[in-house]
Structures are given as structure tokens and as C-alpha cells.
Amino acid sequence: MLSPAFGLGWILWRQHRSGIALVALYLGVLTIVSHLPPTLYSRNAASILTAPFGFGLIYLMGIFVNSDSDMMSTRSGYAYPLFTLPVRTLSLVLWPMLYGTVTVATVWIVFAELVLAPTGAVGFVWWPATLLAALMACLQALSWMPFPLPNLRGISAFFVLAALTGFGALGWNHGIPPTGLAIVYLALIPVAALVAVRGVATARAGENRERGWLPEQKASRATGDVSAPFASVARAQLWLEWKRNGLLLPLLTLLLCVLFALPLMLALRGGHVDTPLGIGEIQVHITVRLWLITALFPLLCALTTGCCPHKAETFRPDLSLQPFLAIRPLSSFDFVLVKLRLALLSTLSAWAVWLLFFAGWLLLPAHTAASHGAIGHLLLHIMTLRAAMVFVVLLVLLVSATWKSQVSGLWVELTGLRWLINSYAIALPMFLTTLIGWSINRWTGDLAFGAAILRALPALAFCALAIKAVAIIGALYTLHTWRLASPSRLLGISVAWLLIAAGLGALLHAVAPAGLVPTHYIFLGVLLSLPFARLLMAPIALHYNRHR
Amino acid sequence: MSVDDLHPAQTAMDQTVIDIDGVTRRFGKTVALDDVSLTLPRGVVLGLVGENGAGKTTMIKHILGLLKPHGGTVRVFGCDPAADPVGVLGRIGYLSEEDGLPSWMRVNELQRYARAFYPGWDPHYAERLRQDFGLQPTAQLKSLSKGQRARAGLMVALAYRPDLLLLDEPSSGLDPIVRRDILGAIIRTIADEGRTVLFSSHLLGEVEQVADRVAMIRKGKIVFCDNLDAIKDNHIGITLRFPEPRSAPPLLDHACAWTGAGREWSAVYAGGAVRMEAEAAVLGATVVERHWPSLDEIFVARSNAVSAAIGEG
Amino acid sequence: MQIHISPTDGVPIYVQIVHQIKYLVASGRLTAGEELPPIRTLAEQLLVNPNTIARAYRELEVAGVVTKRRTAGTYISDAGSPLAQTEKWRILTERVDLLLAEARQMNVSTGEVIDLIRQREADMDEAVPKLHQGGERT
Numbered sequence: 001m002l003s004p005a006f007g008l009g010w011i012l013w014r015q016h017r018s019g020i021a022l023v024a025l026y027l028g029v030l031t032i033v034s035h036l037p038p039t040l041y042s043r044n045a046a047s048i049l050t051a052p053f054g055f056g057l058i059y060l061m062g063i064f065v066n067s068d069s070d071m072m073s074t075r076s077g078y079a080y081p082l083f084t085l086p087v088r089t090l091s092l093v094l095w096p097m098l099y100g101t102v103t104v105a106t107v108w109i110v111f112a113e114l115v116l117a118p119t120g121a122v123g124f125v126w127w128p129a130t131l132l133a134a135l136m137a138c139l140q141a142l143s144w145m146p147f148p149l150p151n152l153r154g155i156s157a158f159f160v161l162a163a164l165t166g167f168g169a170l171g172w173n174h175g176i177p178p179t180g181l182a183i184v185y186l187a188l189i190p191v192a193a194l195v196a197v198r199g200v201a202t203a204r205a206g207e208n209r210e211r212g213w214l215p216e217q218k219a220s221r222a223t224g225d226v227s228a229p230f231a232s233v234a235r236a237q238l239w240l241e242w243k244r245n246g247l248l249l250p251l252l253t254l255l256l257c258v259l260f261a262l263p264l265m266l267a268l269r270g271g272h273v274d275t276p277l278g279i280g281e282i283q284v285h286i287t288v289r290l291w292l293i294t295a296l297f298p299l300l301c302a303l304t305t306g307c308c309p310h311k312a313e314t315f316r317p318d319l320s321l322q323p324f325l326a327i328r329p330l331s332s333f334d335f336v337l338v339k340l341r342l343a344l345l346s347t348l349s350a351w352a353v354w355l356l357f358f359a360g361w362l363l364l365p366a367h368t369a370a371s372h373g374a375i376g377h378l379l380l381h382i383m384t385l386r387a388a389m390v391f392v393v394l395l396v397l398l399v400s401a402t403w404k405s406q407v408s409g410l411w412v413e414l415t416g417l418r419w420l421i422n423s424y425a426i427a428l429p430m431f432l433t434t435l436i437g438w439s440i441n442r443w444t445g446d447l448a449f450g451a452a453i454l455r456a457l458p459a460l461a462f463c464a465l466a467i468k469a470v471a472i473i474g475a476l477y478t479l480h481t482w483r484l485a486s487p488s489r490l491l492g493i494s495v496a497w498l499l500i501a502a503g504l505g506a507l508l509h510a511v512a513p514a515g516l517v518p519t520h521y522i523f524l525g526v527l528l529s530l531p532f533a534r535l536l537m538a539p540i541a542l543h544y545n546r547h548r
Numbered sequence: 549m550s551v552d553d554l555h556p557a558q559t560a561m562d563q564t565v566i567d568i569d570g571v572t573r574r575f576g577k578t579v580a581l582d583d584v585s586l587t588l589p590r591g592v593v594l595g596l597v598g599e600n601g602a603g604k605t606t607m608i609k610h611i612l613g614l615l616k617p618h619g620g621t622v623r624v625f626g627c628d629p630a631a632d633p634v635g636v637l638g639r640i641g642y643l644s645e646e647d648g649l650p651s652w653m654r655v656n657e658l659q660r661y662a663r664a665f666y667p668g669w670d671p672h673y674a675e676r677l678r679q680d681f682g683l684q685p686t687a688q689l690k691s692l693s694k695g696q697r698a699r700a701g702l703m704v705a706l707a708y709r710p711d712l713l714l715l716d717e718p719s720s721g722l723d724p725i726v727r728r729d730i731l732g733a734i735i736r737t738i739a740d741e742g743r744t745v746l747f748s749s750h751l752l753g754e755v756e757q758v759a760d761r762v763a764m765i766r767k768g769k770i771v772f773c774d775n776l777d778a779i780k781d782n783h784i785g786i787t788l789r790f791p792e793p794r795s796a797p798p799l800l801d802h803a804c805a806w807t808g809a810g811r812e813w814s815a816v817y818a819g820g821a822v823r824m825e826a827e828a829a830v831l832g833a834t835v836v837e838r839h840w841p842s843l844d845e846i847f848v849a850r851s852n853a854v855s856a857a858i859g860e861g
Numbered sequence: 862m863q864i865h866i867s868p869t870d871g872v873p874i875y876v877q878i879v880h881q882i883k884y885l886v887a888s889g890r891l892t893a894g895e896e897l898p899p900i901r902t903l904a905e906q907l908l909v910n911p912n913t914i915a916r917a918y919r920e921l922e923v924a925g926v927v928t929k930r931r932t933a934g935t936y937i938s939d940a941g942s943p944l945a946q947t948e949k950w951r952i953l954t955e956r957v958d959l960l961l962a963e964a965r966q967m968n969v970s971t972g973e974v975i976d977l978i979r980q981r982e983a984d985m986d987e988a989v990p991k992l993h994q995g996g997e998r999t
Contacts, residue, residue, distance in 0.1 A: 229663050229671075236664030243652065324648040326614050328665050329638035483631060547616050547630035593910060731908040739901045739911050753868035758910045777916075780873045836966055842871035 004087040008095045011082070016063045023056045027107070031114040052430040053111060057104060059426070061136055064100030065143045074152075076203030077143040089201045097140050097193055101133035108132050127178040130185035131168045135161060137192035145199025155255070164188075233330055234338055241342040249406070250349040252301040257357045261294040294357065298350040299398055302405040321416060321546050332542040333485045336410065340535070343406040351399055389511045396507070404531050411537035416545040461524050468533055475536035484539050497532050504530070563590040565712055565744045566611055570620035573606060573768075580606040582768040583620070588746060588761075593738055595759030595776075596748035597847055603768040604748040605644075608716045611746070612642060624712070638666060641710035643701045643730075645717035651690035655683045655700055659707070666708035674707035681729065695726035702733055713737050715747035719754065727754070734758050752843040762843070764850060771850050776843075783846045784821060787814040787837035788828055798831055805849035816841050816849035862891065862898065866907050874909055878917035879924075886926055886937060897927060897935040924952070 013020065030053075066079050082092060112125040138160050147153045164185075171181050230236040325335075362376030371378065412424040443450040476494070479485050505523040512522065566588040573581040581603050588594050598604050609615040610622050613629030613636060622629060629636040649658065655678065663669045678685070681699035689697060698718065705713065713734065719727040731754060737743045749755050755762060756776065763773035772779065788798065790811050797806030802819030814837075817824045828835050841849070864881045866874055885891040897903075900918065904911040918935055921927045928938040964974045 229660065233664050236661050240650070240661055244650070322648050323612075323614065323642075323644065324650065327612055327637055327640070327642050329634045329636075330665065331634050546633070547613050728908060732905060735904050735908060735911065739904060756868045756874065757866070757908055760910060760912055777873065777875075785871070840871040840873060840876075842869050844869060845871065 004085070004091045005095050007085075008082070008087075008092070009099055012063060012066060012096065012099065015066075019059060019063070023060060023107070026052070026056060027110060027115070030111070034115045034118045052433060055426060055430055057107065057132070060104055060107060061100070061139060064096055064103065064136060065139055066096065074147050074149065076146045076199060078200050078203055083204045089204055090197060092204075093140075093144070093197045093200050094193060097137055097189075097196065100136045100140060101189060104132040104136045105129040127168070127172075127181040127185070130182040131164065134185040134188045134192070135164055137189045137196075138164065141192040141196035141199065144196050144203070146203050158255075158259075234334060234341070237328075237330060237335070237338040238341055238345070241338060242345060246342055246346050246349075249298070249301055249346040249402075250353050253298045253350040253353045256297045256301065257294060257353060261297070261357050261361075295354065295395075295398060298347070298354055299402045299405065301350065302347065302402045321414075321542070326546050331484065332546055333479070333489075333539045335542055336414070336535075336538045339410055339414075339538070340407055343403050346406065347399060347403040350402065351395075386511070393507055393511045396504075400504075404529075407538075408531045408534050411534045411541045414538055414541040414545055458521070458524075461521075461528060464528055465524065468528065471533035472536060475533055475540065478540050479536060482540070482543060484543055497530065501526050501530050564588070564623075565590050565625060566746065567623040567626075568607070568610065568620070569623075571607075571610060571617040571622060572619035573610065573615060573617055579768050581610070581617070584765070584768070584770055585620075586763060586770065586773060588744060590744050591738065591742050593734065593745040593747075593758055593760045595755035595762045596746060596765060597750075597752060597755055597762060597843070598748070598765040599851065600750075602765045604765055605716055606768075607765065608644075608714055608746070608748065611714060612637070612640065639711040640714055641705035641708070641712070642714045643698070643705045643716070643718050645720050649689050649697060649701055649704075651688070653689050654685070655687050655689070656685040658689065658700060658704060659685075662704045662707070668708040668710075670707060670709065673709070674703060677703040677706060695722050698722055698726055699729060702730060706733055706737070709737075709740065709743070711743060713743065713745045713747075715745070717748055717750065720750055727751075731758055752847055756843045764847065766851060779843075779846065780840060782818055782820050783841050783849075784817045784824055785814070785837075785839040785841040785845065786817050786824060786828070786835055787812055788831070788833035789836045790831070790833045798833070800827055800831065802827075805845075805852050812836070816845055818846075818850070864903075864907060866909060875913050875917040875920065878907075878909075878914065879920050882917070882921055883924075883926055891937050893937050893939045895937045897937070899934060 065077070078092070085092070106129075108129045109125060112128070117125075139157070142153060142157045142160060147156075167184070168181060172178075230239065330338075362379070363374050365372065366375045366378055371381075409424065412420055415421070439453070443453070476490055479490060480487060501523070505526040508522050508526065509519055564587050566586065568584060568586040571581050571584045572579070584603070584607065586607075596604050596607065606615060610617060611624055611629065613622075613624075613631075613633055616630045624636050625639060627636050653661070659671075659674055659678070663671065663674070681696070681703060683692075683696060683700055683703065687696075689700060692700065702718070705715075715730070715734070718730045722730075734745050734747065735758060737745055745758075747755075747759075759776050761773070761775050762779055764771040774782070786803075787808070790798070790813070793810040794813070797808070797813055797815070800815070800817070802823070803815040803817045806813055806815045808814050819827075825835065862882075862885065864878060866877055868874065870877070872880075882891065882897070897918070898906070900911050900914045903909075904914050907914075918927065918929075922929055922935075925938060927935050929935050960974065961971065964971065
């Protein structure tokens with residue numbers, strides 16, 4: 001290596017060159033598309049093509065953070081092997097930070113100048129570049145410094161990033177000149193650098209900032225009932241999975257609820273009544289409707305945790321099943337069943353957290369035109385049986401969706417194939433965002449197109465169902481011929497699935513307003529959205545991964 | 549005295565534990581195992597030796613069913629380990645160099661977790677092992693030294709008295725005291741009737757101490773696999789003295805790793821004493837010195853012989 | 862009974878054990894009727910495969926150094942069984958052959974070799990009582 005600067009850059013480039021090339025290629029394509037004459041390509045469509053740009057930026061930031069550990073751990077995330085290089089800590093920190101900030105800022109400027117400017121979409125270039133650079137530097141500093149408490153890194157990262165972007169957005173709206181914003185952001189970068197250098201120096205010296213009382217406290221709790229053996233193999237495995245991944249979803253939900261639901265609840269206390277709410281005739285503050293959005297939190301968290309490989313696996317270059325698990329005498333089918341149970345447990349805990357907040361919300365005072373009282377009390381008065389059923393069904397659907405979003409990716413995740421997992425986690429959402437954006441764009445521009453889609457919907461659904469049936473039969477056949485599960489077991493779960501589908505369909509049919517949707521469409525939708533083929537493929541994926 | 553007489557356990561219980569037949573395995577273009585065959589009867593301790601990357605771990609992973617052969621068959625206790633993981637893995641105790649134990653677990657949690665999987669788990673034995681190894685029950689695995697983690701892994705691998713103990717480089721990078729624990733575990737395992745051990749190691753002294761049978765693997769092929777006694781009988785360290793000085797080592801079948809100059813040349817001869825004397829006589833040389841080569845010498849000699857043959861071919 | 866194994870020495874471990882037990886007997890540190898440790902115990906003590914110990918005991922039995930009593934372990938024999946005599950002479954002949962061959966290679970006459978043997982014997986006689994005293998003291 002010619003110099004530390006070159007060497008540190010080369011390591012990053014060598015590790016991620018294909019990804020960086022992909023981002024560059026994407027920018028190139030965008031540039032070409034946005035320079036096409038408007039007659040060839042609608043301006044709106046071009047701007048929708050830019051939607052995945054955010055993913056590209058996040059990916060680039062991830063490269064320059066180059067973190068070894070996850071956001072919840074206490075130890076420094078700086079790539080540990082680099083500590084042994086004969087390079088000063090200052091260089092170890094400043095060069096990657098310089099590369100990172102310059103790269104994200106440059107990418108934004110290129111994007112704004114070459115892609116957005118020709119379409120006339122945006123009028124500001126420079127201050128968002130400084131914002132991105134500041135975000136980059138702060139992320140690096142936060143990832144690289146050791147923290148005294150677990151999870152503190154994640155929480156502080158959340159607040160710092162929210163404050164940075166919030167400041168920009170508010171400042172822009174309140175007429176702070178762009179130069180002022182840029183100066184503030186640029187001034188933040190040296191601060192972040194200073195923090196990062198101190199943090200990395202501490203970590204490099206091997207000092208641990210973790211407080212002693214935490215492990216001890218855990219130890220005293222752990223000594224409780226360890227002598228009692230697990231009731232079954234599945235229990236033992238469930239325990240391990242729960243300790244590894246189970247708490248993530250409920251904790252995230254709790255965090256979101258504390259951050260958003262609680263402030264909304266408090267804001268409500270002294271609130272004045274202005275907007276009528278949809279349910280019945282309770283009149284409460286507008287925040288009620290906002291607050292009801294919190295019911296989506298567990299689902300949102302599950303979507304983010306479900307689609308990326310689990311944190312324990314991000315360290316390892318190859319994602320094959322760890323020998324520690326692979327050598328346990330438990331069939332791949334049972335392994336997957338444990339994963340499904342874990343998802344259920346996580347989902348229920350996350351929803352229990354939300355329901356706690358919901359119960360708190362029900363106790364808050366509100367008033368209708370006629371009376372005052374707790375929201376729950378008022379609701380009870382005006383709630384019809386039907387409305388209650390709708391609420392329950394909605395809750396069931398949300399809980400199911402939360403569970404589903406955690407398990408439907410298993411068949412990809414368990415293969416241990418990095419390219420497949422990455423493309424499933426990154427490329428698929430990008431593709432879907434683009435597709436949906438494109439269709440909405442077409443739809444709004446051309447009503448006939450929308451009508452055509454609506455007409456074609458039943459046929460499309462039946463096609464999808466046929467594909468699903470084929471996939472299910474294929475998966476069942478493979479499970480049987482590979483002897484992953486006994487025929488009676490396969491029959492049992494198939495029947496159970498059909499019963500659940502029938503039950504859910506009947507429930508929906510009961511609460512749906514008569515004549516809104518034909519009954520057979522309800523059942524079609526249920527059959528399509530209940531995961532089965534993917535679940536059946538999960539043991540096959542695990543079997544492949546476990547016995548390569 | 550024939551070799552078989554030395555191992556009454558083998559002849560009495562003629563039951564094959566591991567049967568690897570013509571296994572070939574590739575990773576991309578590299579051939580990790582090339583038509584490997586190996587059988588291991590019950591009650592035998594097999595030492596698997598070979599350089600780094602020779603295919604030892606690949607072979608052990610095939611026995612565990614973590615890898616599937618591209619050609620040939622693997623049978624463990626008569627079953628295909630990849631097709632019937634539950635039946636096979638329940639009877640195997642496995643410890644590898646990279647312990648892979650979840651670092652967040654505590655020792656007692658590890659005991660409790662592993663116990664659920666093995667019906668033969670003996671809690672008293674596990675507890676005794678834990679105490680013998682000096683493991684604190686509430687210690688987190690990540691806080692343990694490498695040696696202590698190896699002991700924790702060994703405890704889990706032994707506590708259900710597995711029929712087959714598979715150790716993949718168990719002692720590499722560990723201090724002599726931990727190595728003694730591991731060797732002791734192997735000895736105790738085989739002292740219990742009918743248990744089988746397969747372990748790979750770089751430390752050939754250890755292999756010589758505990759193995760009944762030694763298989764040497766190199767570049768994915770088995771160089772030799774024989775009883776240790778037979779190997780020791782077959783290989784002779786010789787020094788030949790020639791009437792005239794020679795500039796190049798003599799051509800002698802079965803002799804490898806020649807060193808020397810002038811009239812005296814030394815080598816490891818791999819064809820047995822009788823043949824060696826006859827061949828030396830043909831060359832007109834006298835055997836001036838002979839000794840037992842250590843397994844280390846045999847290993848180095850045979851490795852060089854193979855690489856020479858590969859170089860020529 | 863103290864036995865030291867050197868696994869890197871090259872000499873098969875059972876041979877090392879046989880040699881050392883023979884030496885212990887010859888030097889009087891193991892006496893007739895004394896019991897050898899059970900195979901398993903010795904195997905765990907030396908960290909050596911039990912089969913190796915078993916083979917060493919068998920070789921010793923063939924050589925007449927030890928006798929196996931049914932279900933009661935292995936004991937140092939009283940010496941002097943006919944089998945032991947022939948074995949003794951066989952081993953000695955082998956050694957003497959090797960010795961003479963080496964002497965010839967080094968241009969040492971047989972007479973000088975015999976003198977050397979006498980000399981060593983005298984040294985050894987001096988050494989053995991010392992060993993005994995050492996043993997008593999501890």
C-alpha cells in the first residue's frame with residue numbers, strides 16, 4: 001500500500017466494489033433517462049424511477065460505517081482487524097470519514113444536478129449535500145464509539161438522526177437561508193470526527209465502557225430455574241431463538257410507542273375538541289386519529305426486522321447454518337416450526353406492548369356532545385356489536401400480518417445464500433416500489449388504465465392462486481420425497497391451513513358490509529394472502545443449507 | 549503376531565460405524581475430497597492427519613451430514629447423515645477448533661439447552677465434568693478463555709456418552725493442560741466399551757498416543773489408512789552406506805525423503821523390514837542405522853513423496 | 862510405578878512401556894509378585910490408548926516378565942519360566958548381533974566390546990544400590 005489513506009480506501013472499495021458499481025450504474029441510467037426528450041418519457045415516470053435512490057444512499061452509508069457490531073451492542077463497531085495496522089488512530093478515523101462524507105455529498109450533488117435538475121423537480125442542491133455529509137459523519141461516530149449501556153447506541157442514533165433531518169426540514173420551512181443550514185451541518189462534521197476519534201481510541205486501547213452491574217444483575221436472574229430441564233427439544237430450541245432474536249420486535253415496538261404514542265397521549269390530555277372522529281360521534285382531538293396509526297407500529301417493526309438477515313448473522317461471511325445448531329438432532333422441519341412459534345411469540349409480545357398503550361389510551365378523558373368520560377367508557381356506549389367485530393377482526397388481521405411479515409421471508413433467509421438474501425431484502429423492495437409507483441402514476445394519468453387493471457384483477461388473482469397451488473404441491477412433493485416430514489404430518493398441516501383459511505374467510509364475510517365484495521373474492525383473497533407455499537419451502541431451504 | 553490379534557475389540561464387534569465409499573466433493577473448481585473411501589469399525593480410535601486444507605474438516609462435515617458428497621456415499625451407523633440427521637446426530641458428540649458456541653450463553657444454560665436434545669444425557673456426569681473442568685455455572689461463554697470454552701464444548705459433547713466422538717482439531721491453539729483434558733476424554737470414551745472416536749490433529753504426538761488407526765489425507769486423497777502398529781512396522785528410518793560416493797539419492801521404491809551426501813544416505817522406508825534389506829542388498833548398500841521414525845517423520849516424508857510424485861506427474 | 866512416555870520419540874509406545882517395565886524389574890524397583898496397575902488406570906495416567914497398554918502387557922507376559930492371574934490383574938512373575946528363558950536369549954542375541962555389527966562398522970574389536978560390557982556392569986552395580994537408598998529415603 002502506498003499510504004494509510006490509500007490502504008483504508010482500498011479495503012472499503014475491495015469489499016464492496018460490485019455494490020458501488022451497481023449504484024454508479026443506476027445513477028448513470030437515471031442520468032440518461034432524465035435527459036431523454038419529454039415526448040419519449042413522461043417526467044413523472046422519470047421521477048418515480050428515482051424512488052430507489054434512497055436505498056442506494058443508505059447502502060453507501062452502510063459501506064462507510066463498515067460496522068462490525070450491531071446497533072444495540074456496547075462495543076465499538078469499528079472494524080477490529082484494522083486496529084492492528086501501524087496507523088495512527090487519527091488516520092483510521094479521519095480517512096474513512098472523509099471518504100464517506102465526500103462520497104454521499106458527491107452522489108447527492110450528481111443526482112440533483114444530472115437527474116433532478118433536467119426534470120425540473122428540485123431547486124436545492126447544496127444544503128442537502130451538507131446534511132447527508134453530516135448524517136454520514138454522525139452515523140460513523142455513533143457506530144464506532146463504545147457505549148456504556150446496551151441499546152443506547154440505537155436509541156441515540158435514532159435521536160441524533162431525527163434531530164439532524166428535523167432541523168433541516170423545519171429550518172427550510174421557516175425560511176432559514178440554505179447557507180445557514182449548510183454552515184450548521186458542516187460545523188457538525190468536525191464535532192462528529194472528534195467524538196469518533198475519542199471513541200475509536202478508547203476501543204483501540206481495549207477499554208470497555210460497559211458498566212459492571214449489568215451482567216451481575218443478569219446473572220442473578222439467570223440462576224433461577226436452570227436446573228429444571230426443558231420439557232421438549234422444541235422448547236429448548238425456542239428458548240435459544242427467543243434469547244437470540246425474540247425480543248427485538250417487542251422492544252422496537254416499545255421504543256416506537258414511547259417515542260410517538262406516549263407524546264400523543266399526553267398531548268391529548270388538555271386537548272380541545274375540534275374534529276369529529278369517524279367512529280360513532282365521539283369528538284376528540286385530531287391526535288386520536290393520529291394515535292390510531294400507532295396500531296401499525298408492530299407491523300412496521302416486523303417489516304423492517306423480517307426482511308433483513310438477523311443481526312447474529314451479519315458478522316459472518318458465509319450464512320450457512322452455524323454448526324452449533326446444525327449438529328443438533330432436530331429435523332429441519334422442526335427447526336422451522338420452532339421459528340414459526342418464535343415469530344408468533346414475538347408478535348404476541350409486540351402486540352401485548354401495544355395493547356398496554358391502547359388500554360392506557362382508553363382510560364384518557366374525552367367527551368362527546370352529550371357526555372364526558374374515559375374514551376373507553378364513551379366508546380362502550382356508542383359501540384355497536386358490528387363495530388366491535390370490525391375492530392376485533394382488524395386486530396386479528398394486523399396480528400396475522402405482523403406474524404406473516406416475520407415468517408414469509410424464512411424460505412429465503414434459511415437458504416444461507418447471501419446473493420439471494422440480499423436481492424430479496426434490497427432488490428425486491430426496490431422493484432416493488434418502482435412497480436407500484438409506476439402503476440399509480442399510470443393510473444392517475446390514465447383512468448382507462450386503472451379500470452383495465454380493476455377488470456383484470458379477478459383473472460390475475462386466479463392466476464396467482466394457480467401459481468400458488470402449483471408451488472404448494474411442488475413443496476409438498478419435495479418435502480415428501482426428501483423425507484423431511486411424514487405424509488400424515490403434511491396432511492395435517494394442509495388441513496389445518498385450509499381450516500384457518502376457511503375460518504378467516506368466514507370471519508371476514510361476517511363483518512364485511514353485505515354486497516361490497518362477492519363472497520368468493522373474500523375467500524380468494526384469504527387463500528392468496530395466507531402464506532403456505534413459502535412456509536412449506538422453508539424446511540426445504542434449511543435442509544439445503546444444512547446439508548450442502 | 550498379526551495386526552488383527554492386537555485388537556480383539558475390532559474382531560469381536562465387527563460393526564462398521566463410519567463407511568465412506570468413493571466420496572468426491574468439490575467447492576467450485578477445487579476438489580476437496582477426491583474419491584475417498586474409509587471405514588471405521590466400532591471401538592476404534594482413528595486419528596486423521598493431514599496438512600491444513602487437506603480435506604480433514606470437509607471429511608468430518610460429511611460424516612456429520614453438513615456437507616453432501618457430489619459422488620459416492622457416506623453411511624454413519626448405517627444411515628445417510630444428510631437424510632436422517634435426527635437419527636445420526638443424536639449419537640455423535642462433536643467438538644471443533646472453532647467452538648461456535650453462542651457467546652451469550654452461560655455454562656448452565658448451555659447444559660440445560662443441550663440436555664433437551666439428547667435422551668442419553670447424564671446430568672450427574674455433566675455436572676462432574678463441569679466441576680472437573682473448573683467451569684463456573686453462571687459464567688458467560690464469551691467471558692471464558694479459549695481453553696475454558698473448549699472444555700465447555702467438550703462437556704457438551706461428552707455428557708450424553710455418544711457412540712461416536714468426532715473431534716475436529718480439538719487441541720489446536722490450546723495449552724497443554726487443556727490438551728490433556730481432551731486426550732483424557734478420548735481415553736475415557738474408548739475405555740467405555742464399544743465407543744468410537746475420530747479425531748483430526750496436527751499434533752502427531754497426540755495421535756501416536758491415542759490412535760489405534762491413522763489415516764493420512766493430502767489434497768483430498770487418502771495417502772494411507774492403517775493401524776498405527778502396522779504403520780510403525782512398515783515405516784523404517786534407515787541410513788544406507790554405499791561403497792562409492794553418490795551425487796544423487798539412490799532410487800529405491802517405497803523410500804522417501806532422502807537426505808544425505810556422499811556415501812551415506814538416510815530415508816524413511818515404507819515397505820517393511822524384509823523388503824528393505826533385500827532392496828538395499830541389490831543396490832549394494834549396507835544398512836548402517838535403522839530407527840523407528842516418529843509419526844511426524846512419516847508424515848513429513850510421505851507428504852514430500854506425494855508432492856514429488858504430483859510434481860513429476 | 863513411574864513410566865514416562867515420549868510420543869514424539871518414534872519408538873512405538875508399547876515398546877517404550879515394555880522397555881521401562883523391564884528396566885524397573887531389572888533394577889529391582891518392581892519385585893516379583895508386585896501388581897501392575899490395571900490397563901484402564903495406566904491408560905488414563907499416561908494418556909495412552911488402552912489397547913497400547915494391553916499390547917505392552919501381552920508382550921511382557923510373552924517375555925515372561927509378568928503373569929496374568931485370572932480376574933485378579935497382572936503381577937510381576939517370579940522369573941525363570943522356560944518360555945521366558947528362550948525369549949531372554951532371543952532378545953539378547955538380537956542385541957548382541959546389533960552391537961557386534963556396529964562395533965565392526967566402527968573398527969572396534971570384539972575383545973574391546975567385552976571389556977566395555979564388563980566396565981558398564983561394574984558401573985551399574987554401583988548405581989543400583991544408590992537407587993535403592995534413594996527409594997527408601999522418600
